[in-house]
Amino acid sequence: MSGERCLHRSSDTRHPSSIYMNRIHKLFESKKNRVLSIYFTAGFPALEDTLPIMEAIQAGGADIIEIGVPYSDPIADGPTIQDSNMIALENGISLKKLFNQLAGFREKITLPVVLMGYLNPIMQYGMEAFCKKCQEVGVDGLILPDLPMQQYLDDYKLLFEEYGLVNTFLISPQTSEKRILEIDQHSNGFIYMVSSHGVTGAKTGITEEQITYFKRVQAMKLKNSRLIGFGISDSETFSKASEYSNGAIIGSAFIKTVKNSKNLSEDIQAYIQTVIK
Amino acid sequence: MIKVDEKGFYGKFGGAYIPEMLHPNIEELKDNYESIMASKEFQDEFRGLLKDYVGRPTPLYFASRLSEKYGAKIYLKREDLCHTGAHKVNNTIGQIILAKKLGKKRIIAETGAGQHGVATATVCALMGMDCTVYMGEVDIARQHPNVERMKILGAKVVPATSGSKTLKDATNEAMRAWINDPVDTHYIIGSVVGPHPYPEMVARFQSVISEEMKWQLKEKEGRENPDIVIACVGGGSNAAGAFYHYYNTPEVRLVAAEAAGLGISSGKSAATTVLGTPGVLHGSKTILMQTEDGQVVEPHSISAGLDYPGIGPVHAHLFDIGRGEFVAVEDEDAMKSGIELSRLEGIIPAIETAHAIYALNLIEYSKDDVIVINLSGRGDKDLDTYIKWGNY
Ligand SMILES: Cc1ncc(COP(=O)(O)O)c(C=O)c1O
DSSP states (O other), rough: GGGGEEEOTTTTOOTTTTTTTHHHHHHHHHHOEEEEEEEEEETOOGGGGHHHHHHHHHHHHHEEEEEEOSSSOOOTOOHHHHHHHHHHTTTTOOOHHHHHHTTTTTTTTSSEEEEEOOOOHHHHHOOOHHHHHHHHOOEEEEEEOOOHHHIIIIIHHHHHTTTTTTOOOOEEETOHHHHHHHHHHHSSEEEEEEOOSSSSSSSSSOOOOHHHHHHHHHHTOOOEEEESSSSSOOHHOHHHHHHHHSSEOOOHHHHHHHHHHSSHHHHHHHHHHHHOO | OOOOOOTTTTEEEEOOOGGOOEEEOOOHHHHHHHHHHHHHHHHHHHHHIIIIIOOOOOEEEEOOHHHHHTEEEEEEGGGGGSTTSSSSHHHHHHHHHHHHHTTEEEEEESSSSSSSHHHHHHHHHHHTTTTEEEEEEHHHHHHHHHHHHHHTOEEEEEOOOSSSSSSSHHHHHHHHHHHHOOOOEEEEEOOSSSTTTTTHHHHHHHHHHHHHHHHHHHHSSSOOOOSEEEEOOSSHHHHHHHGGGGOTTTTTTEEEEEEEEOOOOTTOOOOOOHEEEEEEEEEEEEEEETTTTSOOOOOOOOSGGGSSSSSOHEEEEHHHHTTTEEEEEEHOOOOHHHHHHHHHSSSSSHHHHHHHHHHHGOOOOTTTTTEEEEEOBBBBGGGHHHHHOOOO
């Protein structure tokens, strides 16, 4: 990536406190357990649903909003999120349109907001322009599943910090202890624990094997908070995951809820209520 | 120097942009492939199978009638004579031995034309390993005989039903399958694409092509270097194999033929270097066809094996620094060249390969030039397409 491998100024001069105290840090400072993050795909089911969905997630009582930036080739996602990506793209969503939709959202939304997206659309937008825009509209963090730690450190760390964006890495049951420690060292918000082998998609239940893995990571006493994602779908799986972490992330199950919804606001709030009750 | 660096980059292109879930698999490969490949045990088995099972060395055939027609000394490197009918098997033999050494139990693969799928199913049968091949629904329809060949060989063929339902989507599905089942499974990628170390590893397995070309040319022409090497580029594995030992010999011109489909500006094309821009696809930074919003564009080519929106990072680099000459060949012209080679030399080429033949019409050379065209595969799998096209 030498084309973008530019060095950025130290972050201290422009945004003295932004990387240390954005909404994600504040949240985890005040709430240590049963943190609920909800993922949805921007521009789905309809192009202009992005903001109404965010408002409903907040009204329903979730803690973090994770906005998926649609991509034609989401290799870490299962059929439910793939379909929502395809439909959102057919609806005409793009990163540009998403940022237009997000302009001014901070007047209504106080929750931390994280963008989850694959690298390519962001690279085409321009990584620095993207970070700048994120900061401008009020995005707090990023989850870029196809940006590995080394590439992040080499190319983007300083840039993300300059714009006050918290980067979140994934770990999975395969991730070695050594690597988890490295990831913990390079994270400064939360770690996304993928619950099992696999791409996203609502599976049912949490197995003993998964609990062993949750406990193993819990015992490592990492400095960062941990949210468990992939396969969390209801109050039972949410509560179970929360026993071994700071909370959980719901994606595919939420997408199914909005997909079948006749009244987005009501259905989203009702769904979140059943999860956190 | 054209050489991959320790982070997997060829100049600006390459790297390993993969989800964390695949990190252990990719690390395992990266940490082991070079030492395994360098071991005598591996080399003995690999070389032995290439010789006795694949039928290597493949001939370097002087095509006299083709030479006469075009006014140059044209040789054909006969990868079409490899067992299973294309160069793809050089790579699958290498990777299956590697997979065994890594203790893997299951193989997955993606395929476009079905040639890589067949080559993978073949080596899995040979080694008694479980095999699942992902193939786009569109390709399953247009390459039906290869689907049946894979099944006869005992492989499971899983249709990829997302997106354009071709090679790109089959690759997505294979990557997802690997994420879902990472422990005992090895993913045999079929071209010089994917995250590092795949592009370099596949190129090394295919480099036997130019390794043989060198001594064969020495025998026939008294010199190891041709003036020009021509190969078609889908992901670019046959081209990488044919170019490999000439990368750093600047006097050898490297010509890569891409598929222009119905024409560069028709919206139905797979001419990546003409229409593409830098981006990340299937784990590496390369040149790919995409919208200005960074969505990957659905390509088109009459040949399923070239119907891919990207190229391997090494080819993006060759293009970027001007080391490679890239030409774009339309469906119609490729088909004509396929018929022409059949009539002039009695060789019905794969339609992918026919793109490389047509490149003779697009580049400059003189009558004393020695040109090697990498005849990547035979046309048996494409009979339906030839028949449908009909102009013969
Ligand atoms: C005969 C033949 N040539 C070329 C290709 C294109 O692949 P690559 O560019 O990796 O050589 C294929 C792919 O299926 C093929 O079957």
